[in-house]
Amino acid sequence: MIIVLKHGATKEEIDHVVQKIKEHGLTPHVSEGKERTIIGVIGDERTIQNLPLSIFPGVDKVMPILSPYKLVSREFKSDDTLVTVGQDRKIQVGGKRLHVMAGPCAVESLERLMTVAEAVKASGATILRGGAFKPRTSPHTFQGLGAEGLEHLVEARKKTGLPIVTEVVDTRDVELVARQADILQIGTRNMQNFQLLIEVGQTNKPVLLKRGLSATIKEFLLAAEYMMKGGNHQVILCERGIRTFETQTRNTLDLAAVPVLKSLSHLPVIVDPSHATGKWELVAPMAKAAIAAGADGLMIEVHANPEEALSDGEESLKPPKFHAMMQELKKIAAAVGREL
Numbered sequence: 001m002i003i004v005l006k007h008g009a010t011k012e013e014i015d016h017v018v019q020k021i022k023e024h025g026l027t028p029h030v031s032e033g034k035e036r037t038i039i040g041v042i043g044d045e046r047t048i049q050n051l052p053l054s055i056f057p058g059v060d061k062v063m064p065i066l067s068p069y070k071l072v073s074r075e076f077k078s079d080d081t082l083v084t085v086g087q088d089r090k091i092q093v094g095g096k097r098l099h100v101m102a103g104p105c106a107v108e109s110l111e112r113l114m115t116v117a118e119a120v121k122a123s124g125a126t127i128l129r130g131g132a133f134k135p136r137t138s139p140h141t142f143q144g145l146g147a148e149g150l151e152h153l154v155e156a157r158k159k160t161g162l163p164i165v166t167e168v169v170d171t172r173d174v175e176l177v178a179r180q181a182d183i184l185q186i187g188t189r190n191m192q193n194f195q196l197l198i199e200v201g202q203t204n205k206p207v208l209l210k211r212g213l214s215a216t217i218k219e220f221l222l223a224a225e226y227m228m229k230g231g232n233h234q235v236i237l238c239e240r241g242i243r244t245f246e247t248q249t250r251n252t253l254d255l256a257a258v259p260v261l262k263s264l265s266h267l268p269v270i271v272d273p274s275h276a277t278g279k280w281e282l283v284a285p286m287a288k289a290a291i292a293a294g295a296d297g298l299m300i301e302v303h304a305n306p307e308e309a310l311s312d313g314e315e316s317l318k319p320p321k322f323h324a325m326m327q328e329l330k331k332i333a334a335a336v337g338r339e340l
C-alpha cells in the first residue's frame with residue numbers, strides 16, 4: 001500500500017507513521033516528492049489490517065498498489081530517480097542531460113580499448129562500455145578476456161576519466177566486478193537470473209538492467225524490483241530489442257517501451273540501438289528516435305575497425321560515424337528539451 005501524506009505534514013507526523021509501520025514488522029519507504037510525501041509499505045499487509053492509518057495525524061489517504069511491482073512503480077515514488085555514477089558522482093542518469101555509454105562490444109586488448117575510449121570521449125560520450133565477461137550465444141565464439149578485460153577497463157577509466165559499465169554474468173564474479181566497475185550490467189540473457197539479481201541488489205553500485213529477449217514490460221519491471229527489494233535502488237532500465245517474427249533486423253526495437261516504462265516507473269530508461277538492430281546503418285536513426293521518444297540515454301557499440309572485431313562488428317559504428325551521430329543527436333535532444 002501507499003500512504004499519501006497531507007501537504008505540510010510535519011516531520012513528527014511522518015516519523016510517527018514510519019514508526020508504527022516498523023512496529024508491525026513491515027518496511028516503510030519514505031519518498032519526499034515535489035508535491036507531497038508518500039510512504040510506500042512493503043511486506044505482509046495483513047499485520048496492519050486493523051491499524052487505522054487513514055486517521056493518523058498528517059495522513060491524507062491510504063491506497064492499495066495494484067501492480068505486482070511496487071518499489072519500481074511511479075505510484076510508490078512520483079519523482080524521477082536520478083542514478084548517480086562515477087567516483088565523483090557527477091553523472092546523473094535520468095535528469096535533463098542525456099548520457100551516452102559507448103565503447104566496444106568486448107574488451108579485446110588495452111590498446112584497442114584505449115583507441116575507442118579516447119574517440120568516444122572526444123565525441124561526447126560520458127560513460128565507457130566494454131564487455132569483459134561475454135555471454136555469447138555460441139560457446140565456440142570469443143568469451144571475453146574476463147578479469148584481464150576488467151583491468152583494461154580500469155586503466156581506460158584512469159586515462160580518460162570516463163566511468164565504466166560492464167556486464168556481470170556469474171554470482172561468483174559480482175564482488176570483483178562491483179569493486180572495479182562504476183555500473184554493473186545485467187545482460188538480456190540474465191534478466192531473469194534471480195540469484196544474480198539478488199546478489200547485485202546487495203551491492204551499492206548502479207545497475208544497468210537490459211530487457212530480456214522475450215520479456216514483457218511487467219517481467220522487466222519485476223526483475224528491477226528484485227534488485228530494489230535487496231536495497232539497491234540505483235537501477236537504469238535498458239530497452240535493447242525483443243525477439244519477434246521479423247528477421248530483417250537482429251531484434252525488434254520496442255520504442256513504445258520507453259514512454260510505457262517511464263509512465264509506469266520512476267527509473268531512468270535508456271536504449272541500445274546496436275543490439276536492437278544488429279546493423280550499424282540502423283543505429284543512428286534508431287538512436288535519434290529513442291531520444292525523441294523520451295529515453296534518458298543510449299548505449300552504443302563503437303569499434304575502430306569493425307571488420308576485425310571479435311564480436312558484434314556488424315552493428316558497431318566507426319568513431320567518425322559515432323561522432324556524426326552525436327552531432328545529430330544534439331539537435332534532437334534540444335528539440336525535446338534535453339541536453340547532450
Ligand code: PEP
Pocket residue numbers: 105131135167186187188189210240272275
Ligand atoms: C552487451 O551489451 O554487451 C550485450 C551482450 O547486450 P545484450 O545483453 O543486450 O545482448
Ligand code: MN
Pocket residue numbers: 105106275301311312
Ligand atoms: Mn555486443
